[in-house]
Amino acid sequence: MSDSTDLDVSRFDYLLPSLGADMDEGRVVEWRVGVGDTVHRGDLIAVVETEKSDIDIEIWHDGIVEEFLVPVGELIDVGTPIVRLRHLDADGGATETTGAPSSRSSQPSPPPADPDVTTALLEPTTAVIPEPTPAVDPDRRVLASPFARRLAAERGLDLSTIEGTGPHGAVVEADIRRAGTAAVANAAATTAPERQRTPASMRALIAERMSRANREIPHYHLARDVDLGPLDAWLAERNASRPITERVLPAACLIRAVALAAAKHREFNGAWVDDHPEPADSINVAMAISLRRGGLVTPHVEAADRHSLDEVMERLNELVAAARSGTLRASWMTGSTITITHLGDTGADLVHGVISPPQLALVGFGRSRLRPWVIEDLVTIRPIVTATLAADHRATDGADGSRFLATIAHHLEHPEDL
Amino acid sequence: MTDPTPDATTVESPTMTYREAMREAIRDALATDERVFVMGEDVADYGGTYAVTKGLYEEFGRDRVRNTPLSESGFVGAGIGAALGGLRPIVEIMTVNFSLLALDQLVNTAATLLHMSGGQFNVPLVVRTTTGAGRQLAAQHSHSLEGWFAHVPGLKVVAPATPEDARWMLPTALADPNPVIIFEHSALYNERGPVDPALGPVDLERAAIRRAGSDLSIVASAGMVPKAIAAAEQLAAAGVSAEVIDLRSLRPLDIDTLAASLDRTHRALVVDEGWRTGGLNAEIAASLTERCFWSLDAPVARLASTEVPIPYAKHLETAAIPQVDDIVASARALVGDR
Numbered sequence: 136m137s138d139s140t141d142l143d144v145s146r147f148d149y150l151l152p153s154l155g156a157d158m159d160e161g162r163v164v165e166w167r168v169g170v171g172d173t174v175h176r177g178d179l180i181a182v183v184e185t186e187k188s189d190i191d192i193e194i195w196h197d198g199i200v201e202e203f204l205v206p207v208g209e210l211i212d213v214g215t216p217i218v219r220l221r222h223l224d225a226d227g228g229a230t231e232t233t234g235a236p237s238s239r240s241s242q243p244s245p246p247p248a249d250p251d252v253t254t255a256l257l258e259p260t261t262a263v264i265p266e267p268t269p270a271v272d273p274d275r276r277v278l279a280s281p282f283a284r285r286l287a288a289e290r291g292l293d294l295s296t297i298e299g300t301g302p303h304g305a306v307v308e309a310d311i312r313r314a315g316t317a318a319v320a321n322a323a324a325t326t327a328p329e330r331q332r333t334p335a336s337m338r339a340l341i342a343e344r345m346s347r348a349n350r351e352i353p354h355y356h357l358a359r360d361v362d363l364g365p366l367d368a369w370l371a372e373r374n375a376s377r378p379i380t381e382r383v384l385p386a387a388c389l390i391r392a393v394a395l396a397a398a399k400h401r402e403f404n405g406a407w408v409d410d411h412p413e414p415a416d417s418i419n420v421a422m423a424i425s426l427r428r429g430g431l432v433t434p435h436v437e438a439a440d441r442h443s444l445d446e447v448m449e450r451l452n453e454l455v456a457a458a459r460s461g462t463l464r465a466s467w468m469t470g471s472t473i474t475i476t477h478l479g480d481t482g483a484d485l486v487h488g489v490i491s492p493p494q495l496a497l498v499g500f501g502r503s504r505l506r507p508w509v510i511e512d513l514v515t516i517r518p519i520v521t522a523t524l525a526a527d528h529r530a531t532d533g534a535d536g537s538r539f540l541a542t543i544a545h546h547l548e549h550p551e552d553l
Numbered sequence: 554m555t556d557p558t559p560d561a562t563t564v565e566s567p568t569m570t571y572r573e574a575m576r577e578a579i580r581d582a583l584a585t586d587e588r589v590f591v592m593g594e595d596v597a598d599y600g601g602t603y604a605v606t607k608g609l610y611e612e613f614g615r616d617r618v619r620n621t622p623l624s625e626s627g628f629v630g631a632g633i634g635a636a637l638g639g640l641r642p643i644v645e646i647m648t649v650n651f652s653l654l655a656l657d658q659l660v661n662t663a664a665t666l667l668h669m670s671g672g673q674f675n676v677p678l679v680v681r682t683t684t685g686a687g688r689q690l691a692a693q694h695s696h697s698l699e700g701w702f703a704h705v706p707g708l709k710v711v712a713p714a715t716p717e718d719a720r721w722m723l724p725t726a727l728a729d730p731n732p733v734i735i736f737e738h739s740a741l742y743n744e745r746g747p748v749d750p751a752l753g754p755v756d757l758e759r760a761a762i763r764r765a766g767s768d769l770s771i772v773a774s775a776g777m778v779p780k781a782i783a784a785a786e787q788l789a790a791a792g793v794s795a796e797v798i799d800l801r802s803l804r805p806l807d808i809d810t811l812a813a814s815l816d817r818t819h820r821a822l823v824v825d826e827g828w829r830t831g832g833l834n835a836e837i838a839a840s841l842t843e844r845c846f847w848s849l850d851a852p853v854a855r856l857a858s859t860e861v862p863i864p865y866a867k868h869l870e871t872a873a874i875p876q877v878d879d880i881v882a883s884a885r886a887l888v889g890d891r
Contacts, residue, residue, distance in 0.1 A: 282819045282850040301851070301889060308819055308850040309889075 146201065148216035149194060151183065152298075161185045162210050163217060165469070172200045173223070177313075180218065182469075190296050191314070197223045278305035286311040289339045337430035348489050352407070353528040356487050357536045361544045363503050363518040369550040385503075386477055387448040390420045391553045392546035393498050394439035394447075397473055400539040402531050403524075404472045406493040412530035421471035421491070422451065424458045432458050433474055433491060434467040444553050478502055488525035495530045498543065499523040522547075566747035571713070574720035574748050575605050575681075575737060579643060582727055583613050586641060589727065592619040592628055593645030593681075602647050603683055603742055625654035629680065633663050636678040641727050646682040648690075649698045649736065663732040664707030678732040679723070684712070685776045685826055686874050687740035692862035695870070697826040699736045699775075700833030703803040710804040711757050712736040714778035716746040718755065718801060725754040733757070736803075738776035760807040762814065766796035768888050769820035772811055772837055774800040777824045777875060784880035793888055803833060811837065812844045819850035820887050824875050829857035856883045 151161060165182040168174055179191040180200075198220030205217045277294045279287070283306045287294050294306055297314045301307035348354075366388055374382040397404040397418050405414040421435035434454045436447055457463045474491050477500045486499035501521045508517035522543055526536045546553060569577070582589045591606055597620040600607030610618040621628035625646055632644040646652045652659070663676045686695035703710045709729060713719040719737065726733035763778060764785050773781040778799045785795035796814050800806070815821050821841055825834035838853040859873040 280819075280850045281847050285847045307889065 146219055146221050147196065147198065148204065149180070149218045149220060151205075151211055151213050151215045151217050152192060153213045160210055160212050163205055163207050165207065166203065167191070168200050170200050170202065174198055174200060174220070185296070193298070193313070194220075196220070199223065278303055280305060280307050283307050283311050290314075290343065291337065291340055341430065344492060345489050348492050352490050352492060354490060354525050355528045355533055355536065356523060356525050357533065357540055358485055358521055358523045359537075359540045359544055360506075360519050361522050361547050362508060363520050363547065365548055366550045367503075367518055381445070383444055383448045384451075386422065387444055387451050388547065388550060388553050389475055389477055389498075389500055390422065390436055390439050390447050390451065391444050392543050393473065393475055394418050394420050394436075395546050395553070396539055396542035398440040399542055400535065402535060403496040403526060403539050405495055406472070407495060407527055407529060408493060412495055412527070415472040417470075417472065419470055419472045421474040421494075422454065423474060423476040424455055426458065432463060432468070433471060434458060434463050435471040435474075437467075437470075473498070475500070485521040485523050487523060490525055490527060494527075496524060496526040496536075496539075499525065520547075566717075566749045568745050569716055569720075569748050570742065571716045571719045571737070571744045571746070572603065572605055572742040574716040575713075575723070576607065576609070577748075578720050578723035579606060580609060580612070582641075582643070582723060583609065583617055586727070588639065588641040589643060590617045590619065590635075590640065591643045591645065592621050592632065594621055594623060594647050596620060596645050601645060603737075603739065605681075605737070605742075606645070625651050626658055629655035629658040630662070632678050632680070633658060633666075633676055636676045636732075637666075637674055641677055641679070643679045643681060643723075643727070646680060648694050648739075649682050649684045650693050650696055652680075652682050652698070652702075659702070659708065659732070659734070660705050664705050667731060668707060675730045676732050677727075677730050679726045679729075680732070680734045682734065682736060683739045684736045685738040685740055686858075686863045686870055687776065689865060689867055689870060690739070691865040695863035697775075697858070699734075699803055700825070700827045700836075702734055703806070703833055703836075705804075707731070708804060709733040709757060709802070710736065711802050712738070712775040712800065714738070714741070714763075714773075714775050714799045714801070716744065717748045717752065720748045721752050721755040722757060722801075725757050728754065729757070736775060740776045741779075744779065758802050758805055758807060760801055760810040761799045762796060762810070763799045764795070764797040766794040767818055768794045769822060769884055770796045770798055770811065770814040770818045771822045771824060771880065771884065772798050772800065773824045774803060775826070777826055780875065780877050781824055781880055783877045784884065787877065787881050788884055791885070793884060795884055806837065806840065808837075808840045808844060811841060815841055815845045816848045819848055820854075821845075821849075822854045822856060822880070822883050822887055824880055824883075825855070825857045826874055827857060828860050829855060830860060832857055851887050851889075854883055854887050856880060 153159070161183045163181050164184045166180070167182065168178070168180045174180060174194050175197045176195055178194050180194045181192050183190050183192050200218060201221050202219045203217070204219060205211050205215060211217070278299060279294050280301065284294065286308065287297070290311070292311065292314055297306050297310050299306035299310055301310070363385070366385065370383060370385065370388070401414045402412065404418050405412060407413070417438050418440045419435040419437045420439040421433040423431050423433050425431045434457070436442070436450045436454070439447055442450070454467060457467070471491070471494065473494055474497045476486055476488050476497060478486055480502045482502045484504065485501040488497040488499040490497045499522070503518045503520045505516050506519040507514050508519060522540055524536050524540050579591060583591070591609065593601070595602055596606045597610040597615065597618050600610070606618060629644055629646070632642040635642045646655060659680070663678055667675045684697050684699050686697070688695070699710060699712060702708055709731060711722055711726065711733065713722050713735070722735060726735060764782055766785060771781045771785065778797065781797045785797050788795045796818055798811060798814055811821070823834040823837045825832055827833055829835070834855045834857050838855055841853050842849070856875045856879055858875065861873055863873055864870050
């Protein structure tokens with residue numbers, strides 16, 4: 136790439152962009168690339184948390200990631216260099232620093248002799264990022280096509296956070312699709328803290344995700360009745376000696392049982408990617424949590440198979456409180472590998488669930504109810520819950536699902552091992 | 554009314570030129586309905602200026618294929634009278650430019666009588682005329698004024714773009730109890746295409762999707778349709794999927810079909826051989842904006858002829874009317890970089 140040689144600029148820094156008219160600071164919550172990765176214009180490189188929402192940000196130049204300049208989670212000002220990249224040469228490889236002085240007169244400031252040009256690159260007048268970064272003029276009206284506006288409204292996206300690539304920088308359909316894809320990839324149906332999301336926009340997101348699930352995923356459904364008698368008794372005894380704040384609820388036991396079963400039947404834990412299942416290493420069990428004002432969110436308990444029941448309960452309390460107060464973090468919402476829906480004791484008897492794409496399975500629990508139950512030769516009255524499995528038939532078959540459900544039932548019937 | 558099945562037209566149908574198709578349509582009408590007759594300037598022994606009626610005078614005689622004086626107002630008026638009297642006249646006006654001499658008959662009489670007589674008198678008149686540029690016939694023979702007629706309530710205005718429509722629009726027009734004007738494009742007469750001999754009369758109200766696509770809808774009529782299809786093929790090679798819609802009917806406009814297409818593609822380019830200012834393209838663009846505003850990902854774009862009298866000189870004539878490259882460029886500007 137002759138330009139970079141002329142300029143003696145082999146490296147460039149990517150600055151934290153303003154992702155909305157009122158954004159002046161933000162924090163990187165997740166890198167989507169690693170050091171050494173080659174990135175191209177349009178690639179998503181990081182998730183940035185702003186006052187309003189978490190946003191995937193794109194790089195506007197090809198390059199090779201050399202160094203991250205800010206730690207994840209630290210609050211930084213707009214314009215702060217966040218990542219240093221090396222330019223690609225014309226062959227797609229990295230350009231080496233030549234140290235040759237530039238003869239180009241059109242540059243507003245002369246390039247430094249020092250090959251390390253970072254300081255100069257941070258000057259606002261240099262050509263670090265020749266193309267405009269997202270709108271920073273607070274008075275500027277957001278240009279967007281009518282169709283882009285409609286799509287954004289349907290998806291609950293804030294137009295001012297989306298960089299337009301249409302005429303005059305207008306946001307067009309393609310920009311929304313890019314932003315929408317990123318939003319959908321954040322598996323738990325939201326990129327924004329709940330307090331920002333209106334019921335209508337959440338409805339639209341649920342509509343889109345569930346439509347996609349029913350359109351793309353060939354579901355199969357299995358059910359199995361589980362005797363919760365042992366669990367109820369064990370929990371009652373365990374909780375009796377504890378303060379209320381440390382008591383364990385059945386929901387935490389369900390998470391543990393599913394996590395342990397998923398650790399054994401790994402084909403149900405992960406995602407369907409392109410045309411094949413990709414089992415995940417970590418078992419991040421998402422829990423559907425209904426919101427009082429309508430809608431639901433599905434934050435997860437990370438590595439639920441490797442945490443104790445008490446730790447899972449603690450995290451579950453945290454998730455429910457955050458969901459209800461609208462303070463869920465992106466890291467709790469992205470990367471779920473399997474989902475539980477639990478209707479609770481006032482719910483229906485059983486649930487035929489819909490998988491949350493791109494996951495492979497959803498485990499449902501209906502209400503626990505007293506039913507006649509045969510144990511050996513005796514009919515007794517037991518608290519019974521119907522566990523159901525909705526699974527992706529592309530990844531697994533009914534026999535696999537039956538074994539998975541049996542393992543879940545086994546763990547619930549042997550609570551001392553949870 | 555029948556719709557062609559793709560297999561029947563593309564695989565089994567014989568091909569013929571647009572001119573032959575039109576002639577076959579007239580011959581069929583003369584042979585099967587004794588109320589039908591043809592009149593116009595030089596349509597008889599000369600066979601018509603564009604040779605559409607060639608041979609019909611010999612076949613059907615002077616009463617059925619009649620030469621007229623050079624008086625458009627007179628012979629169109631005679632056609633209206635014949636239609637009122639129970640005949641089914643096919644009146645040929647040599648080019649749309651000369652139709653202006655008959656505007657009073659067409660706009661003030663043919664289009665109004667049904668309304669002004671309280672529904673007592675209808676005018677089953679068919680007018681055929683030629684439109685369009687591309688043959689170096691200079692300004693007075695090359696304009697595209699069909700949009701003017703599409704402005705007038707009481708007229709039905711159609712523009713066949715394919716030999717099959719040239720063959721099968723006429724019987725529908727003749728069966729219509731009210732005046733129909735058929736615009737034949739002079740540059741299409743030698744175009745060859747499949748014509749299903751058994752197709753039967755086609756509807757005169759619906760636009761046709763000639764090529765399916767997903768990135769933008771190109772709306773065209775008459776001579777612009779083959780150019781739009783050629784442009785769509787070039788665009789496809791560049792990764793842009795263009796849908797091409799042949800209007801077929803200029804009045805009524807089938808906005809439903811256009812809107813349905815636009816709801817899929819979200820971008821529209823209206824290509825019109827007429828002028829831009831006050832043109833039919835403006836009507837289409839406005840209607841689509843009204844109907845599809847919330848589906849639009851870009852302003853409805855228009856490509857029309859340069860606002861000059863169509864020049865005689867070949868290179869200037871070519872430059873004045875929309876060409877394939879112009880359509881490609883307009884379409885690419887509409888969809889942006891990809």
